[in-house]
Amino acid sequence: MAEKKRVYIAYTGGTIGMKPSVNGYIPVSGYLSETINNMSEFYHNDIPEFEIHEYDPLIDSADMSPQAWQALAVDIQQRYDKFDAFIILHGTDTMSYTASALSFIFENLSKPVIITGSQIPLSQLRSDGRANLLNSLYVAAHHPINEVCIFFNNQLFRGNRTTKQHANGFSAFLSPNYPVLIEAGIEIKYVAGTTQESEEGGLTIGKIDQQSIAILHLFPGLNWLVLDNLLKSPLQALVLLTYGVGNAQQDANLLKTLKAASERGILIVNCSQCLQGSVNMDGYATGHALSDAGVISGLDMTTEAVIAKLYYLLSQNESYELNKKRLITDLRGELTPVV
Numbered sequence: 001m002a003e004k005k006r007v008y009i010a011y012t013g014g015t016i017g018m019k020p021s022v023n024g025y026i027p028v029s030g031y032l033s034e035t036i037n038n039m040s041e042f043y044h045n046d047i048p049e050f051e052i053h054e055y056d057p058l059i060d061s062a063d064m065s066p067q068a069w070q071a072l073a074v075d076i077q078q079r080y081d082k083f084d085a086f087i088i089l090h091g092t093d094t095m096s097y098t099a100s101a102l103s104f105i106f107e108n109l110s111k112p113v114i115i116t117g118s119q120i121p122l123s124q125l126r127s128d129g130r131a132n133l134l135n136s137l138y139v140a141a142h143h144p145i146n147e148v149c150i151f152f153n154n155q156l157f158r159g160n161r162t163t164k165q166h167a168n169g170f171s172a173f174l175s176p177n178y179p180v181l182i183e184a185g186i187e188i189k190y191v192a193g194t195t196q197e198s199e200e201g202g203l204t205i206g207k208i209d210q211q212s213i214a215i216l217h218l219f220p221g222l223n224w225l226v227l228d229n230l231l232k233s234p235l236q237a238l239v240l241l242t243y244g245v246g247n248a249q250q251d252a253n254l255l256k257t258l259k260a261a262s263e264r265g266i267l268i269v270n271c272s273q274c275l276q277g278s279v280n281m282d283g284y285a286t287g288h289a290l291s292d293a294g295v296i297s298g299l300d301m302t303t304e305a306v307i308a309k310l311y312y313l314l315s316q317n318e319s320y321e322l323n324k325k326r327l328i329t330d331l332r333g334e335l336t337p338v339v
């Protein structure tokens, strides 16, 4: 019989391992491991061997940060040679940001990194955590795809293409502009999932740290002075959430403010308020004016991927021009290049 694969499980926190309390669910150290120990299905022959490392403190993913992403990447790198695959248990609220950030930090990944969690704790009768974790372990061992992925509700997604779409339902994630990698139905079906070639030399990790980034959601009647003030703060990058294919109001003051900020070296990225489709600033005069003001197209990236990419790029201390170029370049499958 083939030797069982070994999977490292990093438990960062989130609902999956939480315990009910009078104040609602809370993370309690040791509780997740104890719950899993008492579930015989996790010791089935087809499930790989696994080792759980509970982080201290366990957090609600609302408290995730660039520092925590870096620490997570270092943790995985340190155990990279000892395990065949990696699972990160994480709260759903910021799971797409973490998946996007890790996809940029890891270079030359040749093993799967699957992030999962649940909407109901694993210890509860109707938990979705049981299927999410069992399937993640199964897929990691038997259908390894060397990317940073999210497994949720029977689907394996490219992590940097996801967004949290449902606050309560089990179908918490969506990949609006890229097909799922694997569909786990009666059979495990590969949809867009393939194992990518990795180069010799093994995994390397890039740097990611705190940067001054903001998001502004446009709406009719927005006072340009609000934008002007925002751009006066010590800002390095701004994500503008625009209409449709990347349009904004034809407010001369607003456009002038944007232009001046781009000229000062602030990266301004145009992301659509629409979930599906791609920004195309040549579509309408209202979008073209933004491009003339130096605004960079976010193409079909999710807002989460753009934020993570900005953190990553700004942490490399490269020039404004290079960052601008890399923002519209496909680094880890996070965008569909325009041909």
Ligand code: ASP
Pocket (backbone or CB within 6 Å): 013, 014, 015, 016, 059, 060, 061, 062, 090, 091, 092, 093, 094, 117, 118, 119
């Ligand atoms: N608030 C929780 C978190 O993101 C929700 C979850 O785990 O799904 O940590």
